[in-house]
Amino acid sequence: MQYSKDGLHLTEQFESVRLTAYPDPATGGDPWTIGYGHTGPEVHSGMTITQEQAENYLMQDVAKAAADVNAKVTVEITQGEFDALVDFAFNCGCGNLNGSTLLKKLNAGDYEGAAHEFEKWDMAAGKHMAGLLRRRQAEELLFLKDIHG
Numbered sequence: 001m002q003y004s005k006d007g008l009h010l011t012e013q014f015e016s017v018r019l020t021a022y023p024d025p026a027t028g029g030d031p032w033t034i035g036y037g038h039t040g041p042e043v044h045s046g047m048t049i050t051q052e053q054a055e056n057y058l059m060q061d062v063a064k065a066a067a068d069v070n071a072k073v074t075v076e077i078t079q080g081e082f083d084a085l086v087d088f089a090f091n092c093g094c095g096n097l098n099g100s101t102l103l104k105k106l107n108a109g110d111y112e113g114a115a116h117e118f119e120k121w122d123m124a125a126g127k128h129m130a131g132l133l134r135r136r137q138a139e140e141l142l143f144l145k146d147i148h149g
Contacts, residue, residue: 007083
């Protein structure tokens with residue numbers, strides 16, 4: 001499946017674009033972030049990019065998340081479910097999705113059980129974050145939009 005415009009809109013809405021690198025809100029440092037939530041070894045304090053570079057990073061990052069979702073989900077899913085999972089993988093990391101109860105429940109055919117796992121991922125650096133909870137709730141709503149079963 002391909003990430004839809006609705007999915008991309010969700011990602012952009014929660015990330016917003018920042019052309020100067022900023023520290024992680026939870027840690028006050030690593031990982032440094034730039035553009036639409038892009039992190040990586042090349043991102044550091046004082047780094048700046050253009051809007052075009054921010055969009056390129058975003059497309060690369062969502063492509064990685066979409067490829068991971070396509071590879072790891074073994075059941076049939078709707079576009080809304082796919083988009084919610086890609087945004088989750090983009091934000092939380094593919095490794096976190098791959099080892100999650102969310103993915104285990106989904107691959108076992110428990111779509112509703114999987115949907116209720118999103119909100120459990122509202123923490124960063126051991127702290128509950130209101131912004132992450134809002135994002136997880138938005139992902140859950142998108143996931144449930146056309147739910148199976």
